[in-house]
Amino acid sequence: MSEEILNNVRKNLFAIKPYQPGKPISDVKRDYGLSDVIKLGSNENPLGPSKLAQQAIAEALQGVNRYPDPGAFSLKEALSKKHGVETKQILVGNGSDDTIKLISETFLQQGAEIVVPSPSFSQYWFGAQLMDATTVAVPLTADFEYDFEAMLSAVTASTKLLYLCSPNNPTGNYIRQADLQAFLDRVPAHVLVILDEAYNEYVVENDYAQGIDFLKQGYNVIVMRTFSKMYALAGLRLGYVMGPAEVIDAINRTREPFNANLLAQTAAIAALDDADHVEASRKQNREGMQRLQAGLEKLGYQLLPSQGNFAIFNTGLDDQKLFDLLLREGVIVRSGTPLGLPGYLRVSIGLLEEVDRFLSVFEKVVSSAVRNV
Ligand SMILES: Cc1ncc(COP(=O)(O)O)c(C=O)c1O
Known part of the structure; x- marks a missing residue:
């Protein structure tokens, strides 16, 4: 390999730290010689995919010799009906990771x-770094709320996107x-x-700001x-964005023609139709959240209020060490340090028995971590 070749690599790429995903179950089984591992590290839906989606996948399998619809016509029609926006206001991609990259490239x-x-x-x-742009990070407040004033102050003439x-x-x-209204107005x-x-689909609070309402009112929002979270299709990779038609048209120019695969498109359409699965998942999530909260409270820890399918809490201990000790017991969570929250753990809401297993293993490893401090 000649030095010149490496010199030709765009310099901004060297600053990109590879994304640290939640550890896969198979890795933990292999690394620790375990047979029974639970994963509460990637905010997935523990109920599994909708039966309707599974059926649709099975039926579509024989057609995978064909390319998928590059325009995702049927899926966009279904999304358009669901959200009350035009199909030209929708773009689908290989997960939100893909749509973030496409927006960045645009x-x-x-x-x-x-x-x-x-x-x-x-x-x-990552999207900004890839394009050699600068990220201005605005800390949340001490109680983890948005600091809208500081976010507005961080905007300059060079700001293109605000997440x-x-x-x-x-x-x-x-x-x-x-x-959100007050913020977007400024x-x-x-x-x-x-x-x-x-x-979005996990939220139960009534005053939650639905982005789509602001899009419909003509704000500059995307x-x-x-489909990775509530719709339980993380492994198939399907995300979408909705925005003003002209903006979607611009983003669409950066898109690979077949960036949403055939099985994902088919499964997503079926999953949208399965209101019972969504309702059951939402209910299961709230029950799991309450179980986790009550269990941690008993152990003397405070789970932060969360409207997602995960929540964080401050352990007051070395989160990386706790993460390792939990892994050894076959429980995958996320340690706070790489997420910018030293001392914290982030736990996805699993099945009730998985929440219970986390709680008992956590109690055990905390006492050994404390003993070893
Ligand atoms: C806030 C947020 N956005 C986007 C994603 C990525 O979703 P996808 O699986 O569609 O790429 C995640 C995944 O964890 C997420 O937490």
């Missing part, structure tokens, strides 16, 4: 800036309707606001959704 270049909350989802930063995540990953807080006209609503 709007960013060297000298451009994005404003992001911190801590929040790391792929916003909001609601419910926010990893903190679980959400944006209220009145707060965002300068040159800034496109991306509302990442990956956990609403980002995914």
